[in-house]
Amino acid sequence: MEKKIRVLVAKVGLDGHDRGAKVLARFLRDSGFEVIYTGLHRTPQEVAMAAVDEDVDVVGISLHSGAHLALVPKVINYIREYGGNPDEMLILVGGVIPTDDIVELKKMGVDEVFIPGTPISEIVEFIKTKLPEKRKKNES
Amino acid sequence: MKVEELVEGLLSGNRRALARAITYVENEYPESKEIMKRIFTNTGKAHIVGLTGFPGVGKSTLVSKLTEEFRKRGKKVGIIAIDPGSPFTGGALLGDRLRLDGMDSRKPLWTDPGVFFRSMSSRGRAGGLAAKTGDVVRLLDAFGFDIILVETVGAGQSEVDIIEVADTSVVVMMPETGDEIQVNKAGILEIGDIYVVNKADLGGAEKVERWLRYMLSLDEESVQMLSQMTHADEARVASGEFFERRKGWCPPVIKTVADKGEGIAELADAIERHFKYMEETGLIEKRRKERVKRELFEIVMNDVIKLVKEKTNYRDVIAKLARNEIDPYTAADMIVEEVLKNAKER
Numbered sequence: 001m002e003k004k005i006r007v008l009v010a011k012v013g014l015d016g017h018d019r020g021a022k023v024l025a026r027f028l029r030d031s032g033f034e035v036i037y038t039g040l041h042r043t044p045q046e047v048a049m050a051a052v053d054e055d056v057d058v059v060g061i062s063l064h065s066g067a068h069l070a071l072v073p074k075v076i077n078y079i080r081e082y083g084g085n086p087d088e089m090l091i092l093v094g095g096v097i098p099t100d101d102i103v104e105l106k107k108m109g110v111d112e113v114f115i116p117g118t119p120i121s122e123i124v125e126f127i128k129t130k131l132p133e134k135r136k137k138n139e140s
Numbered sequence: 141m142k143v144e145e146l147v148e149g150l151l152s153g154n155r156r157a158l159a160r161a162i163t164y165v166e167n168e169y170p171e172s173k174e175i176m177k178r179i180f181t182n183t184g185k186a187h188i189v190g191l192t193g194f195p196g197v198g199k200s201t202l203v204s205k206l207t208e209e210f211r212k213r214g215k216k217v218g219i220i221a222i223d224p225g226s227p228f229t230g231g232a233l234l235g236d237r238l239r240l241d242g243m244d245s246r247k248p249l250w251t252d253p254g255v256f257f258r259s260m261s262s263r264g265r266a267g268g269l270a271a272k273t274g275d276v277v278r279l280l281d282a283f284g285f286d287i288i289l290v291e292t293v294g295a296g297q298s299e300v301d302i303i304e305v306a307d308t309s310v311v312v313m314m315p316e317t318g319d320e321i322q323v324n325k326a327g328i329l330e331i332g333d334i335y336v337v338n339k340a341d342l343g344g345a346e347k348v349e350r351w352l353r354y355m356l357s358l359d360e361e362s363v364q365m366l367s368q369m370t371h372a373d374e375a376r377v378a379s380g381e382f383f384e385r386r387k388g389w390c391p392p393v394i395k396t397v398a399d400k401g402e403g404i405a406e407l408a409d410a411i412e413r414h415f416k417y418m419e420e421t422g423l424i425e426k427r428r429k430e431r432v433k434r435e436l437f438e439i440v441m442n443d444v445i446k447l448v449k450e451k452t453n454y455r456d457v458i459a460k461l462a463r464n465e466i467d468p469y470t471a472a473d474m475i476v477e478e479v480l481k482n483a484k485e486r
Contacts, residue, residue: 003163003167004167004230004261004263025233026233028231029226029229029231029232029233030226030229030231031229031231032226032229032230032231033231034225034231034232034234034259034261035231035232035233035234036234036235036237036259037233037234037235037237037238038237038238039238039239042250043248043250043251045250045251046248046250046251049250049251050237050250050257052155052156052159053155053159053256053257053258054159054237054257054258054259055159055160055162055163082155082156083154083155083156084156
């Protein structure tokens with residue numbers, strides 16, 4: 001049996017906009033993924049520990065608060081601290097993110113940033129092609 | 141990770157190793173058999189508690205408040221929460237974890253080292269559990285959790301597989317889900333060691349509580365009494381007065397308002413009381429024997445089928461069967477005979 005891809009859809013920090021995250025969670029479900037939704041207002045520690053305990057392949061962080069440069073690297077660092085390996089997962093960010101910050105986030109270890117208006121099928125395609133690629137690279 | 145690394149890590153309290161071992165077992169990786177072999181003697185210590193009930197009655201909220209309560213009592217809590225997997229796409233939206241919040245926001249459960257939460261998809265399996273639930277419970281048991289809470293898929297009337305995994309089964313209900321007849325139907329409402337009427341702040345909770353008590357009190361003796369009784373006596377039966385005199389375990393009916401934390405301590409008490417009762421009466425041994433018997437037979441069955449495929453010309457038999465030349469019972473006899481003969485020769 002092919003391993004099911006597990007995705008954590010996470011809302012971090014003080015941001016109550018979860019429509020996008022919920023729609024994404026639903027669409028990923030329909031695309032055959034196993035999706036774990038965290039609900040609102042999670043701390044970086046909480047998201048990181050959920051990612052490790054649930055042994056997910058993809059962490060999708062949704063942010064509309066503008067605090068992405070502060071919170072996203074924290075999530076990545078805590079995953080490492082809790083024994084997880086961000087190099088064998090895809091770290092994705094979604095939300096209203098300025099172009100300059102996208103470059104910054106990618107330097108911090110984010111694999112891709114999806115801004116409003118991205119077709120969800122593009123996210124699905126990205127996960128399906130990039131996850132095996134990243135794993136291969138990590139193994140070698 | 142290698143098997144040794146995983147097993148050693150798991151037994152020495154490494155969450156990462158536990159999380160990965162669950163993935164191996166859930167996906168039936170070739171290594172999973174070896175993992176289960178090596179951890180098995182470290183299991184059998186935890187109290188396994190199942191929670192089941194219709195979708196939306198508040199199972200996940202109860203699980204999170206119970207977790208907080210057991211943590212206060214110094215117990216380490218492992219949780220397996222199962223949600224349905226799609227029969228069409230194989231996907232699943234696992235939405236139990238998001239309810240994991242206690243009453244005290246200063247002690248978040250998500251990052252509590254004494255709490256481990258794992259979401260699982262049923263992957264299209266009927267019965268209310270995921271196929272590998274039993275083995276995942278064992279991994280949590282070997283890791284050292286005192287209490288393991290297993291939350292089923294939102295169950296219909298006949299999803300009763302939880303009793304094959306849990307020591308104590310809690311059936312969760314809420315007001316306005318039917319009338320007295322519903323409560324007396326076979327299936328899910330027969331399996332409770334403890335019954336919960338959640339959302340008890342909504343109207344009608346007392347009614348459900350009364351029906352449940354009445355349903356539970358109907359045994360041969362009480363029916364005999366009822367047949368000679370007046371209306372006044374019947375009210376006494378309904379109040380639970382006779383029921384409580386009964387020998388053995390009387391499943392308690394507990395009213396809760398999970399999101400407000402009401403009735404949670406009483407429920408935790410009842411769960412602990414039930415465990416003690418099972419230990420004192422030897423029921424726990426009986427239930428666990430039943431469980432391992434079922435598991436053993438399942439493994440043996442799989443091995444036998446494998447043997448049939450390797451050691452017999454079962455395809456020829458199937459072809460004859462499909463042409464209606466022989467009947468299935470004769471065919472089975474032929475296969476068994478051939479297996480017995482050929483298996484000895486190896």
